Amino acid sequence: xxxxxxxxxxxxxxxxxxxxxxxxxxxxVGGYKYVSWxxxxxxxxxxxxxxxxxxxxxxVSNRFSGSKSGNTxxxxxxxxxxxxxxxxxxxxxxxxxxxxxxGTKLTVL
Amino acid sequence: xxxxxxxxxGLVKPSQTLSVTCTVSGGSISSGGYYWxxxxxHPGKGLEWIxxxxxxxxxxxxxxLKSRATISVDTSKNQFSLKLSSVTAADTAVYxxxxxxxxxxxxxxxxxxxVSS
Numbered sequence: 001x002x003x004x005x006x007x008x009x010x011x012x013x014x015x016x017x018x019x020x021x022x023x024x025x026x027x028x029v030g031g032y033k034y035v036s037w038x039x040x041x042x043x044x045x046x047x048x049x050x051x052x053x054x055x056x057x058x059x060v061s062n063r064f065s066g067s068k069s070g071n072t073x074x075x076x077x078x079x080x081x082x083x084x085x086x087x088x089x090x091x092x093x094x095x096x097x098x099x100x101x102x103g104t105k106l107t108v109l
Numbered sequence: 110x111x112x113x114x115x116x117x118x119g120l121v122k123p124s125q126t127l128s129v130t131c132t133v134s135g136g137s138i139s140s141g142g143y144y145w146x147x148x149x150x151h152p153g154k155g156l157e158w159i160x161x162x163x164x165x166x167x168x169x170x171x172x173x174l175k176s177r178a179t180i181s182v183d184t185s186k187n188q189f190s191l192k193l194s195s196v197t198a199a200d201t202a203v204y205x206x207x208x209x210x211x212x213x214x215x216x217x218x219x220x221x222x223x224v225s226s
Contacts, residue, residue, distance in 0.1 A: 003155070036212045038156075045205060045219055046156065051212035089156050093211040097171055098146075103155040 004029065004090055004101035011107040017078040020104045022090030023071060030071035034093035037066055037075045040103075041086045049088075050075060082108050111136040113206050113217035121200075121224050127193040131206030131217055132186070139164045139184040144210035147180060147191045149202040150219070157202075161210050162189060196224045 005023040012018040022029065022037075029035055035053045038046035048057050050066035053073060063078045073092070077084055085108040090101040117129035131145070138145060146161035160170035160180045168180040174193070182189040193200060201224045207213035 034211050038213070045216040046213070047216075048212065048214045051214070057214060091156075091158075091211050091213075097169065098158040098161070098211045100148075100156040100158060 002099075004092060004099050006088075006090060006101035006104045008102070009105045009107065011109055012077075012080045013109045014080050014082065016080050017076060018080060018106065019077075020075045020088055020090075020106070022073040022075070022092075022101045024073075024092055024099065025071055028071075028092040028094045028099050029068065029073050032093050033068075035066070035068060035073040036091045037064075037073075038089045038091070039084075039086045040089065046089060077106070080108055084108055111208065111215050113208065113215055115204060115206050115217045115220040117204065117220045117222055119220070119222065121196055121222060122226050123197055123224055124195055127196050127200060127222055127224070128190065129204050129206075129220060129222065130188050130190045132188050133208075134187070137184075138182060138187050138189065141165075143208050145182065145189045146207045146209060146213060147178075148205045148207055148213070150205070151199075151202045159191060159193075159204075198224050200224050 037050040040046040053068045054066040088104045112134045121127045144161040147159040162168040162180045170178045177194045179192045203219040205219045206217045208215040
């Protein structure tokens with residue numbers, strides 16, 4: 001199974017909103033409501049930001065939101081802040097494995 | 110608060126077996142409700158799922174590892190482990206343990222394993 005497809009990089013200015021896409025197939029992203037998003041700062045372990053497409057764990061800012069349409073899931077970050085600069089990864093459950101996206105580097109200009 | 114901590118050798122020779130262990134504290138693996146996973150990250154690259162296990166069930170492994178990976182659990186020690194056989198330089202990575210099967214909500218800090226002679 002191939003990795004999920006994410007843009008290599010996105011950028012935005014403080015206060016703006018950005019969206020990161022995560023494209024799979026009907027066997028993964030499109031077939032289940034089990035998509036998660038992770039934030040990873042350099043040298044740190046990833047942190048869960050969104051699970052089950054659009055749910056935020058306790059303690060995660062409501063500036064982070066998730067959605068899905070067909071085989072593509074999206075992570076939107078509103079009111080960009082300097083500390084949001086990081087790598088972001090999506091993941092999806094499948095019937096036989098878990099897939100990750102290739103990662104997206106977010107730069108806050 | 111559940112915490113996960115990886116431990117491993119740091120350096121493994123090519124063709125040997127890599128072994129890393131994750132110790133879970135602040136909660137019991139055998140209390141149920143969660144899968145326990147291994148994930149790796151090659152230097153400067155993205156995340157790769159290796160596999161997961163439930164405390165009472167069979168493990169699931171990434172087919173791309175071609176049966177080299179074996180995940181096991183020791184409930185008496187509240188640990189779960191990964192063995193990866195016939196390693197090459199391509200297996201050099203940071204190995205993370207995490208709670209969950211796809212919605213990994215708790216992670217260890219990661220342990221770098223280098224494959225080199």
